[in-house]
Amino acid sequence: MEFDVLVDVRLRGGISDPAGATIERALPALGYDGVSGVSVGKTVRFTMEAADEAEAAARAGDLCASFLTNPVIEDAEVTVRPADG
């Protein structure tokens, strides 16, 4: 069975986010006031073969902790759902 996996990766609280800080600093000059707390993250989407949803979630979590994120500075949220069709 195929599952669609979404891995949403964010920097942990307290880890400096230079991309977010740069956006936040630039916005007032570009005409966007009232924007704060900008943070930039990444997403990885893929399709995974697995026997059932639990196996897909376990393998995706593993994969994510081993290769897709740096657990020292990043938090990841893994969402698994059966692929359409």
Add this chain to the structure above:
Amino acid sequence: MEFDVLVDVRLRGGISDPAGATIERALPALGYDGVSGVSVGKTVRFTMEAADEAEAAARAGDLCASFLTNPVIEDAEVTVRPADG
């Protein structure tokens, strides 16, 4: 009023995704078979001051199209919800 905004940016279909392709090529050698269709995107989260949710959504959409994404190669999905508290 404050609103939490999440901008989820993905490459448009047909645009080459070298980061995703590299991950996909590497995974079998790392012990993860059955993974396909890997794509890498980015997220921008921020807090925005606005009178109501419609204004927040309009300004966030504008901001997103003008500065946070490249509409030629990227699609963005903007989610706005009232900030907690």
